[in-house]
Amino acid sequence: MTKNEYIESLIKADKIKHTVDKSINFQFQIGSKTLGEEKVLIAGPCSVESKDMIIDVSLKLKEIGVDALRGGAYKPCTYPVRKSVNGWKEGLQKEGLEYLLNAKDKSGLPIVTEVMDASKINLVSEYADIFQVGTRNFQNYTLLDELGKQDKPILLKRGTWGTLDEILGACERIIEGGNTKIAICLRGVVGMPSYRHIFPSTRWAPDLMMIPALKEFTNIPIIYDPSHATGYRNFVLPISKAAMALNVDGLIVECHPKPEKSISDPDQAITFNNLKKIKELFKN
Secondary structure: OOHHHHHHHHHHOOOOOOOOOOOOOOOEEEOOEEEOOEOEEEEEOOEOOOHHHHHHHHHHHHHHOOOEEEOEOOOOOOOOOOOOEOOEOOOOOHHHHHHHHHHHHHHOOOEEEEOOOHHHHHHHHOOOOEEEEOHHHOOOHHHHHHHOOOOOOEEEEOOOOOOHHHHHHHHHHHHHOOOOOEEEEEOOEOOOOOHHHOOOOOOOEOOOOHHHHHHHHOOOOEEEOHHHHHOOHHHHHHHHHHHHHOOOOEEEEEEOOOHHHOOOOOOOOEOHHHHHHHHHHHHO
16 A cells, blocks of 8 residues: 555545645744745744843844744753753743743744643743644644644644654644644654764754655645754755755754854754855745
């Protein structure tokens, strides 16, 4: 059975319905742009590290022409963080949300930030313009069901294992609750073998082929994350070019004033100058 035949069988069994209904308008506003009609660039640090830092970053991003500010107030880590760094311990949490709101007030950029579980939806909603669902929560169905009841857009990150039908299924749960403001974020997958033949430390393999695969079945906008898909700053620009060539609807990129000093994900964060090069891709 081919992939297409398998998806068609799920449609016939009524397991996948809304995601493949191309009469549904999944578009939503990100700042002055309509995602799905216009390509958007979302950027910012992996983590909110201080009030001054995130405000300064937001003003620089506004100058570059970025459409929305991303920043983690809640930052899930694979291993326990035993010591805080200037108050940061798996994020600054509520304080980080407040700093993001300060940055929005100064720059005018809408905020994209992660919500970790259903109990935090109301709190994060007070600050965020777009809820991000991280890869670890890709199949947190309690969270997805509750987000389906919200009126704010959802950026759903693909789980590192997620198959085509699982991506559509996760979206289906959100849409089933009535929320059609949704975008799929592709961010690299576990490779077999992974890109360890290039660098032994590479965690993920870019999932570029999933862009045309999804577009074959759904009109849900697709945002590509070249930072997590590569984990290596020198690869972010070329993989961004590849994603744009495949007609992705937007990019979400990690950048930092001093990438090597980033509290989290320093190896994949890029400079503002390199972000400007990515912004140039949007002019073509």
